[in-house]
Amino acid sequence: DAKTTQPTSMDCAEGRAANLPCNHSTISGNEYVYWYRQIHSQGPQYIIHGLKNNETNEMASLIITEDRKSSTLILPHATLRDTAVYYCIVLYNFNKFYFGSGTKLNVKP
Amino acid sequence: DSGVTQTPKHLITATGQRVTLRCSPRSGDLSVYWYQQSLDQGLQFLIQYYNGEERAKGNILERFSAQQFPDLHSELNLSSLELGDSALYFCASSVDPVSTGELFFGEGSRLTVL
Numbered sequence: 001d002a003k004t005t006q007p008t009s010m011d012c013a014e015g016r017a018a019n020l021p022c023n024h025s026t027i028s029g030n031e032y033v034y035w036y037r038q039i040h041s042q043g044p045q046y047i048i049h050g051l052k053n054n055e056t057n058e059m060a061s062l063i064i065t066e067d068r069k070s071s072t073l074i075l076p077h078a079t080l081r082d083t084a085v086y087y088c089i090v091l092y093n094f095n096k097f098y099f100g101s102g103t104k105l106n107v108k109p
Numbered sequence: 110d111s112g113v114t115q116t117p118k119h120l121i122t123a124t125g126q127r128v129t130l131r132c133s134p135r136s137g138d139l140s141v142y143w144y145q146q147s148l149d150q151g152l153q154f155l156i157q158y159y160n161g162e163e164r165a166k167g168n169i170l171e172r173f174s175a176q177q178f179p180d181l182h183s184e185l186n187l188s189s190l191e192l193g194d195s196a197l198y199f200c201a202s203s204v205d206p207v208s209t210g211e212l213f214f215g216e217g218s219r220l221t222v223l
Contacts, residue, residue: 036212043111043199043214044152087151097142097212098167099152 004088009104012082018075020103022088025069032091033064035073036099037084044087044099047073078107112136115200115215123223127188130218134181134202140164141183142201142212143175152199158183187220195222 005023012018024033034049048055048062050071055062061074075082085102112135122128134141143155154167158177169175172190177183187194197219201212 038152041146041197041217041219043113043201043216044212045214046211049211098154099144101151 004090004100006086006088006100006103008101009106011106011108012075012078014080014107014109015077018078018082018105018107020073020075020086020088020105021070022072023070024088024090027068027090029068033062033068033071034089034091034097035060035062036087036089037082038087038102039081039084047086078105080107080109083107111213111215113200113202113213113215115198115218117218118216119219119221121221121223122190124190124192126190126222127186128190128220130185130187130198130200130220132183132185132200132202132215134183134200135213138202138204138213139181140203140205141177141181142203143169143183143185144199144201146197146199146217147193147195150196155185190222192222195220 032049032051035047036044038044048057048060050062050064063072085104087099087102114133116131139160142157144152146152155169156175157165161177172188175185197217199214199217201214203212
């Protein structure tokens with residue numbers, strides 16, 4: 001199973017872009033990369049997912065390297081409400097979404 | 110509002126007791142997932158059901174069991190409770206996460222074992 005590695009925490013100034021990295025060097029060819037976030041103790045919220053190509057939606061952009069061994073989630077204009085734990089997940093077998101420790105993003109005014 | 114309903118929101122009980130947590134998935138979602146989140150920990154996948162059948166099993170203790178009923182709601186039963194079982198228990202539902210990538214999470218049930 002592909003595992004992910006994320007920094008424990010990151011800071012970002014309000015209004016600036018937040019770039020959250022994720023390493024998934026053992027990812028296999030048909031495994032998707034998913035990003036979720038959890039604000040305080042609420043239920044996690046889906047952000048975006050991708051396989052090979054870069055993806056963008058109203059919340060964020062996902063950049064996946066050509067070798068697919070790493071990816072970056074980009075929040076283009078971070079706000080205080082984006083302070084959360086961000087989880088990078090590689091889907092493993094029959095929909096088992098394994099959430100790691102994630103990155104605690106602190107958006108500061 | 111994700112459309113996933115979990116009850117109860119809070120539950121306080123004693124060691125050795127048994128509790129049942131309930132989850133109603135979003136309308137139309139056939140898959141239900143259960144996760145455990147202990148204090149300041151990540152989410153631990155427990156189990157998944159699809160249309161009444163167990164689909165995948167994670168780190169679920171033998172003291173825990175779950176089922177999904179014909180109306181698609183699910184229950185997580187926790188027995189012989191220990192202090193370490195105190196946690197947030199989340200339920201999530203989905204149509205097809207492989208294609209949509211999206212799990213919809215409830216607000217969680219906070220269990221405190223004293």
